Amino acid sequence: MATDETLIAGYDGVVCDLDGVVYRGADAVPEAADALQAVVARGVGVVYATNNASRVPAEVAEQVAALGAPATAGDVVSSAQAGAARLAAELQPGSAVLALGGDGVVEALEAVGLQPVVPDADQRELDRVAAVLQGYGKQLRVRDFETAARLLSTGLPWVASNDDATLPLPWGQSPGNGAYIDLLAGALRRRPDVVGKPHPPLYRLALDRLGTKSARTLAVGDRLSTDIDGAAAAGIDSAWVLTGVDRPSDLVAGEASPTYVLGSLADLLLPYAAPTRDADAWRCGSARVVMDGDDLHLEPGDAAAVEVVRAGLAALLARRDGGGARDRLRDGAEELDRLLEADTPRDPG
Ligand SMILES: [Mg+2]
Structure with a gap:
């Protein structure tokens, strides 16, 4: 993908998780509703995939629409x-x-x-x-x-x-x-x-509803063991958003490998700065991260926190997936957790 293109330009449809992505309990996640409106305005379809089987889709859609995001009952795909x-x-x-x-x-x-x-x-x-x-x-x-x-x-x-x-x-x-x-x-x-996340049938139903090909569909979610593992099992790309429950330390401790790491849904409308490797250093935007043994040295420069996190996670995941001992990567991962905690308006109140 050319760097002057937005991330969402690579896709025709989005399978969007709800809690931790669009809302948290009764509160809206900042920027999420506006970002989804902008995604739909570009002609990209959005369905909301929820493991919540107790609520009817119309009730879910009403909650989402009340936050300002585009949603009708037909846009909700439930387990x-x-x-x-x-x-x-x-x-x-x-x-x-x-x-x-x-x-x-x-x-x-x-x-x-x-x-x-x-x-x-x-x-x-x-x-x-x-x-x-x-x-x-x-x-x-x-x-x-x-x-x-x-x-x-x-x-x-x-x-x-x-x-x-x-x-x-x-x-x-x-x-x-x-x-x-x-x-x-x-x-x-x-x-x-x-049939629900992380199992493929819910994703297949979402793809049917969107009418998009799996290669042109992006799943977005905050939980690694359901949203991100489920997307991988269904053979579609995934964007892990940091507005919900799971933290960088959860990613390093587990097996998941999201295609993208996003600060929020607003990042769908920006070019995606992917981390790149340069010997022992990883870069993303103006952020630089160096692995020294199992230690992670962060050089944020004036980069956004999410760019530091992408570079840091790329370094840690390269070690994780290369068979490194996970408990020795925990300190570095927790440093990324703290960086996000300090940066993000995660909890408006
Ligand atoms: Mg969620």
Whole structure:
């Protein structure tokens, strides 16, 4: 890509994550909505891919649009929809499916012509169930899982929206859908097909919705183990944004390799300054970073923090992927964490 081109010029569609990218809880991520408006104004499609199976797409779109980003219900691709699409491909039209989840699961099944059956339906309806779609649902009770276990014990197809172990809430981490999958799996000694991030079906549904080729589609997200690993598994480029939960030290400690590292979505509209290597030094923009043994020496110059981070990560990842001991790279990675912490208006209040 020529350096006078914006990053987004290389793509026709964006698969955008939500929490940590467009909003954080109830707050907008600075610059995100304006950047997405500018992306869409260039003729690039944007869909929002969410592992949240409990909310219906219209509700998600309303929240996104209220922040000023372009979004209609049709722009939201949920893990519940990916699960319903999977079952629609396997079952006869109109088949009854146990909706073990919230409204998002029920609506997704209806939208593909399957008949959702709730766990407390009468026995005649439950007897017709041909498969189970499991997503997070706050209203689910112990007896609902017992009903699901009884149906699944006969060998019915079992699809789960996502397997996130935890669900972030304002006070901390609550059990996520993955924990409720484990609950059933422990009893059943089998596991479901999972369709949400980091598994490819949600990305395939997003590509269908966008109508773009995988080589011309970019996935954007803040979580390495879901958004970035998922994009790689689906064979599409990824942009890791630093406005969410994962930090440079998480990248160095794990296996993920994002195609791009962005300070925020606004970086989609700039030329991408990729880090380059010069012997033991890495450069990005006017930033220079030198690896001295396992130590990282930062020479930021007047570079933006994200450029220092790109150069630093390139140095550390070269060592990581060359088989270097990860714990010895931790100090350097944490130095990048602190640089971001000091620089970014990450938390407006
Ligand atoms: Mg996220």
